[in-house]
Amino acid sequence: xxxxxxxxxxxxxxxxxxxxxxxxxxxxxxxxxxxxxxxxxxxxxxxxxxxxxxxxxxxxxxxxxxxxxxxxxxxxxxxxxxxxxxxxxxxxxxxxxxxxxxxxxxxxxxxxxxxxxxxxxxxxxxxxxxxxxxxxxxxxxxx
Numbered sequence: 001x002x003x004x005x006x007x008x009x010x011x012x013x014x015x016x017x018x019x020x021x022x023x024x025x026x027x028x029x030x031x032x033x034x035x036x037x038x039x040x041x042x043x044x045x046x047x048x049x050x051x052x053x054x055x056x057x058x059x060x061x062x063x064x065x066x067x068x069x070x071x072x073x074x075x076x077x078x079x080x081x082x083x084x085x086x087x088x089x090x091x092x093x094x095x096x097x098x099x100x101x102x103x104x105x106x107x108x109x110x111x112x113x114x115x116x117x118x119x120x121x122x123x124x125x126x127x128x129x130x131x132x133x134x135x136x137x138x139x140x141x142x143x
Contacts (some may be wrong), residue, residue, distance in 0.1 A: 016110040017051055019084025021060060023092035024048065024077070026100045034075035042089035045069060048077030049085040049109075057112040060085065062095045062105050069094040070112060085109055 025032075025042040032040040036054045040046075052058055052073045061068040071091045078086040084107065087095070095105070 021107040024086040045071045046074045046088045047071040048075035061108045067095045
């Protein structure tokens with residue numbers, strides 16, 4: 001199966017996307033309003049994306065490390081449409097990056113089923129992400 005075929009299968013069967021993730025909010029004012037009228041908090045497991053609906057939960061898997069994190073889409077972005085998703089500081093750190101210096105990484109983003117869990121609060125997402133982070137999957141599994 002070629003690279004193009006894999007991307008088509010991921011999008012068709014799983015509504016997944018493969019693309020570039022970046023991080024945002026590293027110095028922005030904390031009173032910034034997100035698209036769904038929440039106050040942006042860089043310590044929440046949230047993200048901005050035009051590819052997924054506001055309020056949906058997605059699992060972001062870093063192709064380089066195999067680390068993953070679950071985030072809630074609460075804003076539109078990234079400003080550069082060549083990127084797939086912008087992650088909050090907390091989500092970026094959960095993927096294993098200490099700061100914004102890495103800049104970008106290749107990821108798979110898969111929507112979570114609504115019945116997978118009932119709208120978890122931020123601490124539930126944090127616990128779930130830590131569990132996933134500790135179960136490092138081989139990055140080659142997702143290539």
